[in-house]
Amino acid sequence: MASGIQLRDVRKTFGATEVIKGINLEIEPGEFVVLVGPSGCGKSTLLNLIAGLETLSGGDILIGDETVGNVPPRDRNIAMVFQSYALYPTKTVRDNITFGMQTRRIPKADQDAAVEEFSHLLQIDHLLDRKPGQLSGGQRQRVAMGRALVRKPEVFLFDEPLSNLDAKLRIEMRTEIKRLHQRLGKTVVYVTHDQIEAMTLASRIAVMDNGHIRQFGPPGEIYEDPVDLFVAGFMGSPPMNMLPGQIRQGSGGLCVAVGSGDTALEFPLPKTGIDATTLSEGRSVVLGLRPETIFAAGTELPGAERFVFERPVDVVEPTGPDTMIVFEIGGKELIARVRPEDARPVGTPFSFEVDMTKAKLFDAETGFAI
Structure with a gap:
């Protein structure tokens, strides 16, 4: 018993x-x-x-x-x-x-x-x-x-x-x-x-x-x-990527601006899963992206809530079934989990795609999920 x-x-x-x-x-x-x-x-x-x-x-x-x-x-x-x-x-x-x-x-x-x-x-x-x-x-x-x-x-x-x-x-x-x-x-x-x-x-x-x-x-x-x-x-191996940013009104709606000035990337917030009514422009947040939600552009099923950007490859880590690509955004190091055949040599520009429906948002001050 x-x-x-x-x-x-x-x-x-x-x-x-x-x-x-x-x-x-x-x-x-x-x-x-x-x-x-x-x-x-x-x-x-x-x-x-x-x-x-x-x-x-x-x-x-x-x-x-x-x-x-x-x-x-x-x-x-x-x-x-x-x-x-x-x-x-x-x-x-x-x-x-x-x-x-x-x-x-x-x-x-x-x-x-x-x-x-x-x-x-x-x-x-x-x-x-x-x-x-x-x-x-x-x-x-x-x-x-x-x-x-x-x-x-x-x-x-x-x-x-x-x-x-x-x-x-x-x-x-x-x-x-x-x-x-x-x-x-x-x-x-x-x-x-x-x-x-x-x-x-x-x-x-x-x-x-x-x-x-x-x-x-x-x-x-x-x-x-x-x-x-x-x-x-x-929880997670590799752990979730954490990107400090600010809420901004973009051309397609609210987004998280990561980085400074004209080089900032604007990650569009997903239409569901995040309570946008609590978000005011300029609010400091942390955008959370799991490595498996960042992949080589064009390799996944097309979706309306995908965001594509380009960054040079800093480190390549083959693990067998997957390859980890390390790159930088706004001075922060990130990891993408891609298929081995999609990997590129260090220093090569890489076109990444993010599934924003899987993105998480946290308050920068309290650390709690939004």
């Missing part, structure tokens, strides 16, 4: 420093929630508060219908998987998996049944008699997950479990974790600083910064409709 989690005005201070600043969050039973943010934003501290490894300085935490703020970790019916695996080096894989069951005096037959079930599920049944030192990083992480799974908890907590793995293995393990969640249907709270990991795993993402949650929602919503400049800049 899965239980939901409620955080009510949760706070945590270390000395005079407030690390978690009044967080409210409701996680549905069976949901996969990812806490993501830069180092030092408070995401691991928040996870440790849910686990009971840190004590609350204020507020309440509920798992299911039970308030657990003063309940010891062992009595919270949770299981935690750490970045460091935390395996006993002198014990076999089998004994690492069943260690918690042994201390709780679970009958041997039940231990054996749990090991058989979850070692098969995690594809480590052929490793049960080995010790951690004989395993690869990915195998150790599977053992750590097996140890968590045999407890059959209501909630799983993952603290950056894949950060010690190489890129290929990280992708494989990400798929395994997602498959496990789909099969078991348990509530998962997962901490990572990797926003690609967050996007691929989560049913909902909580983007954290400086002890606050900036935005909480499905991955698509976080990516397509960021609430502020921080979320827009943090």
Whole structure:
């Protein structure tokens, strides 16, 4: 059975420093929630508060219908998987998996049944008699997950479990974790600083910064409709291009003028998606353009809300399926994601086209989306 989690005005201070600043969050039973943010934003501290490894300085935490703020970790019916695996080096894989069951005096037959079930599920049944030192990083992480799974908890907590793995293995393990969640249907709270990991795993993402949650929602919503400049800049790889500019009345309607004087580019605002009634001429704004919305002119389906401009290529970065073109507008460096066959040599003039229906606009003073 899965239980939901409620955080009510949760706070945590270390000395005079407030690390978690009044967080409210409701996680549905069976949901996969990812806490993501830069180092030092408070995401691991928040996870440790849910686990009971840190004590609350204020507020309440509920798992299911039970308030657990003063309940010891062992009595919270949770299981935690750490970045460091935390395996006993002198014990076999089998004994690492069943260690918690042994201390709780679970009958041997039940231990054996749990090991058989979850070692098969995690594809480590052929490793049960080995010790951690004989395993690869990915195998150790599977053992750590097996140890968590045999407890059959209501909630799983993952603290950056894949950060010690190489890129290929990280992708494989990400798929395994997602498959496990789909099969078991348990509530998962997962901490990572990797926003690609967050996007691929989560049913909902909580983007954290400086002890606050900036935005909480499905991955698509976080990516397509960021609430502020921080979320827009943090989610996405490469990140969203940010262009400071001013609202101006152009020949075809309102636009964002980027750059100065006669060389300024006037990006026409889309007819939908941005509330133009709040925009007055001369207002300072930031125009947000995802790299994939800037492409080689004429290569996409024609549309009424496209804007074409030319700039010299500064840097070319092939990535395989795409090529990143780095260029400048008004002293700001931008990245366009184009098809490899559309790339041009450094220094060559390049005709770019922007899908303005995907443009985002932010207030320059507050940073909030308009």
